[in-house]
Structure formats: structure tokens, C-alpha cells
Amino acid sequence: MDVKLISGKSIDLATPLVQDFAAFINGLVTLDKNRDGKIDISEGSAFAMQLLQAVLRNYATIGEALTQLKDANSPERKELIAVFQDGFDLRDDELEQLIEGTISDLEDIATRVSTRIKEWGTVLRS
Ligand SMILES: [Ca+2]
Numbered sequence: 376m377d378v379k380l381i382s383g384k385s386i387d388l389a390t391p392l393v394q395d396f397a398a399f400i401n402g403l404v405t406l407d408k409n410r411d412g413k414i415d416i417s418e419g420s421a422f423a424m425q426l427l428q429a430v431l432r433n434y435a436t437i438g439e440a441l442t443q444l445k446d447a448n449s450p451e452r453k454e455l456i457a458v459f460q461d462g463f464d465l466r467d468d469e470l471e472q473l474i475e476g477t478i479s480d481l482e483d484i485a486t487r488v489s490t491r492i493k494e495w496g497t498v499l500r501s
Pocket residue numbers: 459460461462463464465471475
């Protein structure tokens with residue numbers, strides 16, 4: 376059960392989670408389907424059903440999927456971000472690109488900071 380998956384398979388559960396997350400955001404943004412500024416019951420319940428299905432589908436593996444997300448290394452995070460960018464779609468493409476670019480930048484920054492912290496640890500221990 377505790378098999379360490381080979382590289383590439385180590386985010387197999389995190390990937391559908393990220394896909395559902397992108398679909399969830401899409402659903403939130405497009406909840407007001409007829410764009411009248413109000414969310415009616417049918418719009419709301421369709422979204423709730425979609426969300427419920429996604430949760431049920433991933434329920435058994437959600438803990439493991441979150442662990443994979445947390446433990447993902449930089450190439451894996453980049454892969455997951457690509458999955459998100461692929462699934463995430465706004466009508467406003469400019470805003471979509473801005474959000475996707477920001478997430479990508481954050482990954483870059485996080486990777487650089489964690490590398491730097493490791494370097495500090497090495498220097499301080501020597
Ligand atoms: Ca996109």
C-alpha cells in the first residue's frame with residue numbers, strides 16, 4: 376500500500392484534484408449563467424451537484440491527493456499548474472492569463488525561496 380510511486384506517477388491523485396479545482400473555479404465564476412447579476416436556484420443547485428459529484432469522486436483519495444500536492448517537487452508543481460491552466464477558463468481571457476501567470480510566478484518564487492532556505496541551513500550548520 377505504501378509504495379513510493381515512480382516520478383511522474385507521484386501526482387496521479389493530485390492531478391484530478393487540480394482539474395476539479397479548476398472546474399470548481401470556472402463554475403463559481405460562471406454561476407450566473409444568464410448574467411443577470413443574480414444566481415437563481417437552478418443555477419445554484421446545478422453547481423452544488425457538480426461540486427458534490429467531484430467531492431464524491433475524489434473522496435476516497437482526497438487525503439493522499441493533498442499529501443501529493445504538499446510533497447510535489449518543483450517539476451511536479453509545474454505540471455500541476457499546467458493542468459490547472461488547461462482546465463481554468465474565463466470568458467475574460469486577459470484576466471485568465473493574469474491569474475495563470477501569477478500562479479506560475481508564485482511557484483517560481485516559492486521554489487527559489489525554499490532553495491535559498493536550504494542554502495542558509497547548509498551555511499549555518501557548517
Ligand atoms: Ca486556461
